[in-house]
Amino acid sequence: MPVVHGVNLSPFVRKVRVALTEKGIAYELKPVLPASDEFEPMNPLKKIPVYEEDGFAVPGSSVIIAYLERRQPNPPLHPRDDRQFAQALFLEEYADTKLTDATLPFVVENVIKPKLLGGAPDLAALDTARAAQGPVFDYLESRLGTHTWAGIIGGRFSVADIAIGCPFVSLQQGGGVLDAARWPKLARYIRVLHSRPSFKGLIEEEAASLRG
Numbered sequence: 001m002p003v004v005h006g007v008n009l010s011p012f013v014r015k016v017r018v019a020l021t022e023k024g025i026a027y028e029l030k031p032v033l034p035a036s037d038e039f040e041p042m043n044p045l046k047k048i049p050v051y052e053e054d055g056f057a058v059p060g061s062s063v064i065i066a067y068l069e070r071r072q073p074n075p076p077l078h079p080r081d082d083r084q085f086a087q088a089l090f091l092e093e094y095a096d097t098k099l100t101d102a103t104l105p106f107v108v109e110n111v112i113k114p115k116l117l118g119g120a121p122d123l124a125a126l127d128t129a130r131a132a133q134g135p136v137f138d139y140l141e142s143r144l145g146t147h148t149w150a151g152i153i154g155g156r157f158s159v160a161d162i163a164i165g166c167p168f169v170s171l172q173q174g175g176g177v178l179d180a181a182r183w184p185k186l187a188r189y190i191r192v193l194h195s196r197p198s199f200k201g202l203i204e205e206e207a208a209s210l211r212g
């Protein structure tokens with residue numbers, strides 16, 4: 001059975017797990033902490049996730065999902081239309097960078113450091129993330145139309161939705177709030193995304209692991 005190396009609170013690990021669930025591919029999650037030397041042969045960047053299939057290691061969430069798309073094309077996560085494909089990949093990149101910068105510190109500073117690592121939260125990092133949210137959430141709000149709740153690209157679920165949905169789980173786990181009055185479309189879109197079985201199952205599993 002394929003293995004996902006990583007820990008469940010990582011939004012990038014979550015991305016791959018949602019994609020695997022959407023494609024109906026069974027896998028095992030093997031906990032590994034990033035940045036460890038023993039992990040380096042599998043990923044010279046020493047980052048999680050790594051996907052391993054019969055001893056073949058694929059590092060990086062976007063690379064893994066592109067690989068899965070070739071291995072098991074249905075249901076598709078990359079839009080078939082060339083321009084929608086480009087748009088989806090750009091939103092994936094945007095979510096993995098700008099959106100992650102604006103959300104991930106909430107779970108790192110409010111949960112992982114104090115509860116799991118026994119450290120104090122870096123309040124400046126939280127302020128920086130909070131300040132980054134306005135333009136990022138405005139941009140995502142502007143990309144949503146009235147019929148795109150099920151998929152930000154053409155109303156069809158794709159890798160862009162997985163990539164955007166995952167950092168918002170981290171925001172919520174860390175006590176951050178998405179203001180539905182200021183970003184009504186985005187708030188509704190995230191609610192719909194997180195109610196998909198692929199997201200819902202992981203959100204519940206991660207909440208249970210945080211409760212201990």
Ligand SMILES: N[C@@H](CCC(=O)N[C@@H](CS)C(=O)NCC(=O)O)C(=O)O
Pocket residue numbers: 010011012034035045046047048049059060061062096
């Ligand atoms: N672009 C990578 C990013 C992965 C990433 O940054 N993972 C974090 C955990 S959430 C990590 O391993 N950080 C360890 C480090 O930066 O040394 C992907 O999409 O997989």
